[in-house]
Amino acid sequence: MSRRGNLLVYLATFVVLVSGYFAYDWRFWVRHLQSPPDSRIVFDFDWYEPKARVGEGAGREIAVAAPDQRTIDQAALDQVVAYAKELDSYALIVARNGVIQAEYYKDGFSADSMYDTGSMHKGLLSVAFGIAVDQGLIPALDMPASTYLPEWQGDARRAITIRHLIANTSGLAELQFSEVPWSAAYRLFIGIDIDRMALGVPLVDPPGTKFVFNHVNAQILHSVLTRATGMTYVDFLKRHFWAPLGNGAAQIRIDEPDGNARTVCCFQTTARSWLRIAQMILDGGKVGDVQVISPRWISDMTTGTALNPKFGFNMHVAQPDPPRRRSGTDRAQPTQVNEPFAVDDVRYLEGRGGQRTMWIPSKGLAIIRIGKINFAWDDAKLINPLIAGLKN
Numbered sequence: 001m002s003r004r005g006n007l008l009v010y011l012a013t014f015v016v017l018v019s020g021y022f023a024y025d026w027r028f029w030v031r032h033l034q035s036p037p038d039s040r041i042v043f044d045f046d047w048y049e050p051k052a053r054v055g056e057g058a059g060r061e062i063a064v065a066a067p068d069q070r071t072i073d074q075a076a077l078d079q080v081v082a083y084a085k086e087l088d089s090y091a092l093i094v095a096r097n098g099v100i101q102a103e104y105y106k107d108g109f110s111a112d113s114m115y116d117t118g119s120m121h122k123g124l125l126s127v128a129f130g131i132a133v134d135q136g137l138i139p140a141l142d143m144p145a146s147t148y149l150p151e152w153q154g155d156a157r158r159a160i161t162i163r164h165l166i167a168n169t170s171g172l173a174e175l176q177f178s179e180v181p182w183s184a185a186y187r188l189f190i191g192i193d194i195d196r197m198a199l200g201v202p203l204v205d206p207p208g209t210k211f212v213f214n215h216v217n218a219q220i221l222h223s224v225l226t227r228a229t230g231m232t233y234v235d236f237l238k239r240h241f242w243a244p245l246g247n248g249a250a251q252i253r254i255d256e257p258d259g260n261a262r263t264v265c266c267f268q269t270t271a272r273s274w275l276r277i278a279q280m281i282l283d284g285g286k287v288g289d290v291q292v293i294s295p296r297w298i299s300d301m302t303t304g305t306a307l308n309p310k311f312g313f314n315m316h317v318a319q320p321d322p323p324r325r326r327s328g329t330d331r332a333q334p335t336q337v338n339e340p341f342a343v344d345d346v347r348y349l350e351g352r353g354g355q356r357t358m359w360i361p362s363k364g365l366a367i368i369r370i371g372k373i374n375f376a377w378d379d380a381k382l383i384n385p386l387i388a389g390l391k392n
Contacts, residue, residue: 027256031190032181038373042355043090043109045116045268048190051251052234052261055269058112059248062272064100076389077102083381087354089371090115091271094386097364098279106371114249114268115370120357121252121267122218122314123349124277126166128225128233129313130297131240137229141166145220148227151199160207162224165217166313167305171205174214188215188264195223195260211308215264218314222263233261244290245280247273271368274349278359278366281347302347318346318379337380342387346379353377363390 034047045051070077077094081104084092090109094102105111132138141163146152152160157172164170175185188194198219222233229236234252242250250273253266280286281302285293301313310317318341348358353373359366360383367382 025192028181028187028191035190038353042115042117042370042373043113045114045253048253048266050254050257050259051268052254054234054237054250054252054267055242055247055273057248059270059273060246060276062095062100062275063098064103070101071096071099071391072101072386073389073391076385079385079389080382084369084371087371087374087377089369091368091370093271093275093366093368095275095279095366096390098283100275111270111272112249114251114270115355116266116268117274117355117357117370118265118351118353119314120274120349120351120355121263121265123357124237124267125218125221125225125263126301126313126315127277127293128236128241129162129166129221130293130301132225132229132236134294134297135240138162138224145224148224149199149220156203160203162221164207165221165224167211167307168213168217168311168314169208169211169305169307170214170217170220171203171207171210172201172214172216172220173204174212175201175216177215185215188219189262189266192255192259194219194255194262199223209307211305211311213311218263219260222261233263241292244292245276245287247276249273271370274357274368274370275366278357278368282359282361282364282366314349316348316350318348337378339380339384341380342384346383348379358383360387363387 031048036044036047065071072094080094081092081102084104089104090106091113092102092104093100103111105113129138133141142161144158145160145162145165146158152158160170175188177183177185179186184197187197191197198216201216225236226233248270250267250269252268253262254260255262280292281298284295285291285298302315302317303312304310304317305312343360343362345362346358346360348356350356353375354369354371354377356367356369356379358379365386367386369382
């Protein structure tokens with residue numbers, strides 16, 4: 001064959017390979033091109049398909065205090081609402097002892113609006129594991145994750161326990177986030193076949209020796225939970241958590257039709273749904289007469305570890321200065337506060353740029369804040385005025 005003929009063959013082969021790649025990965029490329037900017041990502045998620053519904057409707061009613069029955073001073077409530085508005089919040093709810101004291105929505109949003117609050121979903125995943133452990137579907141956290149992950153049984157990752165994954169001490173390599181298409185971490189958020197990709201991440205440190213807030217741990221926990229229970233993540237949440245909680249509209253990103261749920265982020269629900277979750281924890285894991293999760297699990301998941309005393313099972317433990325995901329600067333890191341917290345039992349789920357589900361057991365307080373991603377967000381400007389404004 002002539003040189004020109006060889007060149008044409010090579011060119012044709014290249015075109016076929018590239019076309020095959022884009023045909024296989026077309027969902028990723030469509031999502032990559034349609035993904036909204038940070039200024040809209042919290043509330044703009046209709047661009048992403050497919051999604052699976054976890055719940056419908058408004059959900060169980062929550063009591064709202066009449067103005068003359070509020071147990072927090074009105075000046076304190078006005079102060080925190082003003083701060084929420086200043087930092088472009090879409091929703092703010094303050095509740096005490098299960099009763100809403102203040103509820104604010106920016107124009108264009110309401111109690112029915114759903115939001116994607118990023119890594120707050122990781123805390124929800126930890127609650128799901130508590131249910132699985134309480135019900136005996138997973139015998140113990142200290143068992144090897146490879147019990148359910150045969151992909152790990154032939155290498156050093158067989159030493160990783162479920163506890164290592166849920167406490168972010170697995171020793172797995174951290175995928176560095178970048179929005180360039182070849183970033184593996186980016187594909188955790190919008191790519192396909194994400195469980196297979198996550199299970200291929202190598203070990204770089206001995207398990208249980210180093211804390212790293214690593215997104216890949218949460219996605220591997222999805223594989224553990226679904227394989228241990230024999231249920232999809234969506235079905236598990238519906239049956240064992242969302243319905244008993246009385247929660248309403250919610251949905252989650254799926255990587256492909258009938259594929260894997262994204263547990264690194266990508267859970268969309270209302271501010272009131274997050275409030276019911278916080279209140280359930282404050283009430284010792286109960287909703288009415290139903291014990292959703294055990295008090296023991298609440299204690300376990302909200303207690304810091306030896307490697308990071310300010311971080312439990314994907315939940316932050318603040319006493320009284322706030323925790324940080326890691327030292328140094330990071331685009332997804334919680335911000336510093338202008339002063340120490342006024343109490344030492346603040347607990348919260350954290351999402352990128354100021355998304356919060358917070359609860360303070362000693363004061364019966366639950367606080368939900370959802371808004372435009374902004375790393376200037378200061379939790380002390382919510383917590384301390386509310387503590388100072390408690391009437392009894």
